[in-house]
Amino acid sequence: MPSNVLSRRLNSSSGDDTGVVALALEALPFPIAVIDHAGALLAANAPFRRDWIGSAAATTSFSNLFDPEGRAEIDEKLLQLRNGSSSELLELRVARAEGPTRWALVHLAPLARNPKNQPLLFVHITDVTERRQHVEELAERETRWNNALVSSVSGVWDHNYATGQKYYSPVWRQIRGMSPEDPLAASTQAWLELVHPEDRERVAHAIERQNAGDPAYAVFEYRERHKQGHWIWIECRGACVEWDASGKATRVVGTDTDITARKAAEEAMAKMSRRLDMALEISGIGVYECDFDTGEVDWDEQMFRIYGLEKSEEVVIGGLWESFLHPEDAERVQANVEKHIRDQKRFSDEYRIILRDGSERTIRTQTMSFTDGTGHQKMVGANWDVTADVILRRELERAKTLAEARNRELEAARSRIEHNAMHDYLTDLPNRRYLDEMLERVAAECTRHGQGIAILHIDLDRFKQINDTLGHSAGDMMLKHAAKVLKETIRKGDFVARIGGDEFVILSKFQGSPRRLSNLAERIIKELRKPVSYEGHDCRFGASIGIACEMGANVDARQLLLNADIALYRAKKRGRNRHEFFSADTQNEIISTKRMSDEILLGLERDEFVPFYQLQFDAATLEIAGVETLARWMHPEHGMLPPDQFLETAEELDAVSLIDGMILQKALADFREWRQQGLEIPKLSVNVSYRRLHDAALSRKLEALKIEPGMVSFELLESIFLDDCDDGVLKNLARLRKLGIDIEIDDFGTGHASIISLLRLNPRALKIDRELVRLVSQSQEQRKLIGSIVEIGKSLNIRVIAEGVETFEQIRILRDLGCDVLQGYALARPMPRSGIPGFIRSGRGRLGEVSA
Known part of the structure; x- marks a missing residue:
């Protein structure tokens, strides 16, 4: 609405002198207008017209600027002002046909009265959309936190x-x-x-x-x-x-x-232990444990009774027990023990002993060897006197005829040979040979009847970890459990086989319903994810499943098995504990990954991996405090590639350690060249992979590089290293420190590390993750969190580095919070080796407007 029109309205409502008010409004820099007692818009200055009326020149009613609910509130406040109220303040939603919602803080105040003694009102509007959104975001965060606490x-x-x-x-x-x-x-x-x-x-x-x-x-x-x-x-x-x-x-x-x-549950376990003790006492079974590293042997009371000894007798390996063995059994029994100790398998045996009074007794034993948590090789077992049983058994054996025994043995041997040739020895499932025969048979049937074939290739997730940590006995039990679940889950007429390791295959006739196959896969995954108890441990594992199915008269069953394997690879790559169907995209992805793997290996041969560098700055003085080395791939076709485009494939290829080593050698050469040029860069930090820290020869390789003490620091990811460092990694870290190489924790704040793990690792510096730094200018919570990390660092004498610093305001805040070193685009971007000398000599590392 033009200002001259509003001025005429104001003059006609309040007299000639008030035209001066309209002119005064135009001089004000903030949005302000004048309305009458009914809400009619009489005058508005340029900011008001620009921000709140726009091109709507026909707008005459002030309340039309807001949504219906806001109009009702305005009418109510106008009534209160007509009745003598001094001023009113409202927060209203602006009416908009499209675009994001706007909120306005509206201040109504009396200006004067017109000739009819009706009030004229000043209207001042402030845009509070950003504040409103911020309040709503805070409310949502608080609600989320409260919900998390409640659940x-x-x-x-x-x-x-x-x-x-x-x-x-x-x-x-x-x-x-x-x-x-x-x-x-x-x-x-x-x-x-x-x-x-x-x-x-x-x-x-x-x-x-x-x-x-x-x-x-x-x-x-x-x-x-x-x-x-x-x-x-x-x-x-x-x-x-x-x-x-x-x-x-x-x-x-x-x-x-x-x-x-x-x-x-613990009390129930204690009760069970007491009952077991009583059962052992009643049954006459004696229990023992041997430590082959220390030679110590622990017998319970029943063991001493079985051998007719007093508890004061000393029992050690190679001593007391061996002296009781019957001369005819001693060599066989001890050889049997040594064999099963090496294999770490359960075994049973039966042998004779001669007591000190000259009597002969027969002992049956059940034994299991294992390695305890300290690395000691041990054996635990039970003995009981079966002399009476042996005598009875011998009498029965003499009653049998030699011919009957031979016939039974031959028949059993024939059955075992036939069964073992087609079945897995551990799970008793059909083996790969049996599966191959079934593929040919089912393919022939489907060709005759026009049916389809579906193959589910199943791989157990986390099986290797269970097998490595709890031993092969635990792994065997998991495989038996998986076989049992599969046999109970498949449909009638389906065929399941173990084809090796922790892999199984289900062969089924397919009738054109992928949903049924998907449901079957989900049931298998659900059942296999349930915990399995083994010697007091709740073992949890899962399954990844690849599915391939096809209908028609010319189904290639062997190609279908290969397709299921490709789909399985995709399922494992996408996070495990899931199923995937084979598709052309799946095959293309495999081919693409294979191509990338070949190119990475070729890139290592051609020395295509090069370092880039990002300088780090002292937070207090903005002097250069160091430089971080970043890996880049100078790809011959695609140009310079960052790590996120090749690192995942390199990890699967187990090539990250080679890339790390190549980048480190080049970075050391560049660093020494800069020093020869007189460039003062205090230190060089490089990333190191988890697998490389398991390299037993790492310290020897680093010694050959002749790294000066204090010159290099290795950055470790918090989410991988802090709470998961095994003894081998910790030993390698200790060797690094002896070489004068410092340890820094990268991306700190994104993992779940404890203070205890920080003390154990004793890093030189913590690097705050860029996600925590990004919102430090807008979020008080983020500032408190970073302040807490700084305090932790100071209390443990650990320097704190903030990465991802992109604004001058962030530099100021992080410096005030006590960060020691800053790194980010606001100070210096990553650059090739050739860019470092020019950057440093130009003085761009010190920003006057930041330090001022």
């Missing part, structure tokens, strides 16, 4: 001793049977009255030590009285998160978990 099985508590405030989550109350309205204990002493008398003194001490930051008391258990009167077991986990200047804890946060069921 958690642990109750959260927060003791802020500085403010005197204490918080207890709804789950914390639910554990104790409390409603939200139930009052809490008035003091710690009053709460201790709810603790079981036998635990009270220990709990008070544990709380004191937990508040003092003692890691030994970060977790403790105790009993507390439930609201309904019974005792519940609670596992308390807590840690100090804030301290005052003297180091005294001012805030402790933690969780309480109801472990009553677990405690009941």
Whole structure:
């Protein structure tokens, strides 16, 4: 609406002098207008017309600028102003035919009255869309966090001793049977009255030590009285998160978990152990354990009774037990023991012993060898006296005729040979040979009847980890369990075989319904994901399944088996515990991966992998503090490729260690050349892969590079290394430190590392992940989180590096938070070796406007 039209309206409503008001409005820099008592728009300055009216020149009613709900609110406020209200403030949604929603803060205030004594009103509008969106985002985050706490099985508590405030989550109350309205204990002493008398003194001490930051008391258990009167077991986990200047804890946060069921299970286990002891006593079975590394042997009381000995006798390997063996059995028995110790298999045996009184007895034994958690090779077994059984057995054996025995043996041998030739020895499923015969038979039947064939190729996920950690006996049990599940899950008429290792194949007639095959695969995955108990361990594994099916008169069953294998590869690559159908895209993906693998190997031969460098800067002075080495692939066809385009394939190819080694050698040569040119770069950091840290020859290879102490640091990913370092990795890290190579943790804040693991690894620096840095300018929570990481670093004498710094504001905030080193596009982008000298000599590493 043009300003002269609004001025005439204002003059006609309030007199000639008020035309001056219209002119004054135009001089104001913020949106403001004048409306009458009915909401008619009388005057509006240029910002108001530009921001809120636009090209809608016919707009005469102020309330039309807002949605229907907002118009009703405006009418109500206008009525209040007519009745004498001084001013009104509203937050309204702007009416828009399209585009994102806008919100406006509307301030209405009386200006004057027209000749009819009706009020004229000033209207000031402020766009609060961004603030509104920010408030809604914060509300959504808070709702998400609250929902997570509610759905958690642990109750959260927060003791802020500085403010005197204490918080207890709804789950914390639910554990104790409390409603939200139930009052809490008035003091710690009053709460201790709810603790079981036998635990009270220990709990008070544990709380004191937990508040003092003692890691030994970060977790403790105790009993507390439930609201309904019974005792519940609670596992308390807590840690100090804030301290005052003297180091005294001012805030402790933690969780309480109801472990009553677990405690009941432990008690049940103890009862079972007592029953087992009684059963052993009644049965007369003696139990022993041998340690072949120390030579120690532990016999229970029944073992001493069986051999007619007193408990004071010393039992060691190669001593007492061997002296009792019958001379005719001694060599065979000891050879049998040695053989099965090497194979680590269960075995049984029966042999004679001669007691000290000269009597002969026959002993039956069941034995199992294993390696314990300390690496000691051990054997555990049971002995019982079967002399009477042996005598009876011999009498029965003499009653049999030699011919009958031979006939039975020959018939059994023939059956075993036929069965073993076509079946897997462990699971008793058909083997690969049997599968090949079935493929030909089913293919012929489908050709005759016009039916189809479906093949499901199944591979067990995490089987290798179970086999490596719990031993082959556990792996064998998992395979038997998987075979049982498959036999119980397949449909009538389907055929299942174990074709080797942890791979199985289901062969089925296909009638044109992929949904049935998908449902079958999902049932198999669901059943195999259920935990399996083995010697006190809950073993969890799953399955990846590739499916190929085809109908027609000329089905190639062997090609179909190959297609199912290709689909299985896709299922494993896409995350495991899933099934995939074979398709042309699947085959193309395999071909593409194969091509990439070949090109990577060729690129290593041609020395195509080169380092790029990104400089790091001291947060306080913006002097250069170091340089990070980044791998790039100078591809002959596609140009310079970043790691995300080749690293995954390189890992599958087990070529990352080779790339790491190539990049390190080139980076060292560049670094030494820069120093010869007089460029002051304090250190060089390079990435190192997890597999390379398992290389037993790593330290020897690094020694050959003649790396000066303090010159190089290795960056390890937090999500991979901190809580998963095995002894071999830790030994290699210790050797690196002896060579003067520092350790840094990359992408810190994205994993789940504990303070204990940080202490164990003892890195030189923590590198805060760029995702935490990205929002530091807008989010107070992000600043607090980074501040906490900085405090952790300072308390452990670890430097803190912030990467992904892209704005001057981020530089200022991170420097104020106490970060030691900064890295990111705001300071320097990654560049080739040739770009480093020019960048440093140009002085672009120091930004005056940042440091000012």
